[in-house]
Structure formats: C-alpha cells, structure tokens
Amino acid sequence: MGIIYLASLLGVSACMLLLDARFRLFFWRDWRAAAIVVIVGVLFLLAWDVVGIVTGVFEMGASPGMTGILIAHELPIEEPVFLAFLVLCTMVIFTGAVRIIERRSDRADQAGQHEIDGADR
Template sequence: MPGIYLGAILFSLVGMMLIDLKYSLALRVAPVRTTLTVLISTSFFLAWDLVGIATGVFVKGDSPLFVGVTLAPHLPLEEVFFLLFLSYLAVVMVAVFERRAAARRRHGGGRSATHRAPLEESA
C-alpha cells in the first residue's frame, strides 16, 4: 500500500507536536529556536545522506510502502520527513530531560536518605 510509511511518519510527527504543545516543552517555549534547530539539524542529516549516497554507502531499497517520489537518486521523499521527525524528537527529548533535571534540583536531588542503594549505606 503506497504511502503508508510516509503516513506513519507524519502521524508520529503530529503526535510529537501535540505532546510538545500540551506540555510546553520546546515549540511553545522557544518557537524560533526550536524551528531553527530542527531545520538546521534536518539539513545536516540530509547533507549526510547525500554524501552517503554519493559514496555508495546509502542506497534506496524497493518497498511498496513508499510513495514513489524520489528527490534525488536513492533519496525518497519519506527520508526528508523521517529526518525532520528525528530532529524534532531529539529537541523535544532534550527539553524533557532538562525539565526533569530542573525538577530534581528543585526537590533536593531526587532520592531521599531512606531510599539509598545498599552500597551507599555500607560506605
């Protein structure tokens, strides 16, 4: 079924955006910085792909799940959206881990004295 792979990527991208917006992780907090980071990193990975294609490292396999649009030899349309999703996912995950680290700092570093690991108690 052509287009199912692109559909899955777009579905995941929209889901990631909804999570991001609901919890104000990246796009709502810093829209310009988030957009620039995603676009720059996507461009970097596209350049990486093009170098890999030129050197023969990356090749496009045949799949009935692809739309069938190629932007360059061995570069399907789905690759651009996958790299966009991958870059956006990385930005959102960095925001999640930064928020968790800030929460731990606010609450005294996480574990209390009664929840130490056994090795910490014997020291």
C-alpha cells in the same frame, strides 16, 4: 498502499507535537529557535545522506509502503520527513529530560533548605 510510511511519519510527528504542546518543551516554548534547530538539523542530516549516497554507502531500499517519489537520486521524499521527525523527537526528549532534571534538583534544594531551616530553630 504506497503512502503508508509517509502517513505514519506525519502521524507520529503530530503526536510528538501534541506532547510538545502539552508540556511546552520545544516548539511551544520558542517556536523560532525550534524552527531553526529543526531546519539546521535536517539540512545537516540530508548532507550526511547525500555524502552516503554519493560514496555508495546508502541505497534506497524497495518497500511497498513508500511512495516511490524521489527528490534526488536514491533520496526518497520520505527521508526529509523522517529526519524532521528525528530532530523533533530528539529535541522533545532532550528538553523534557532537562526539565525533569531541573525539577528534581529544585526539589532536592528545597528539601535541603527545609532541613537547614528546621535545624536553626
């Protein structure tokens, strides 16, 4: 029972990677750059967590769905997995939004070009 949260995080991460693979948005576009972004993002957010833990702002809550395994004081093993999912999800949404905006802009430019071409005739 204590692995439900970790398994859920891994499952939704796999789904996000499948979406990424389908549209080649982040890892499947440039896996080296994506790996660097995820690692730097997770390290930054873990540092943020550590500061919050040291200052007493963050505490680990008790949940029967968690493993109970700590990698540091008040820092469960699920936290870096969650942070990696958070970074991955953010980057897939961001790169997907950029692609949508670019395609809409390209279509608008093409439509405008067709209007100009038609006016010249």
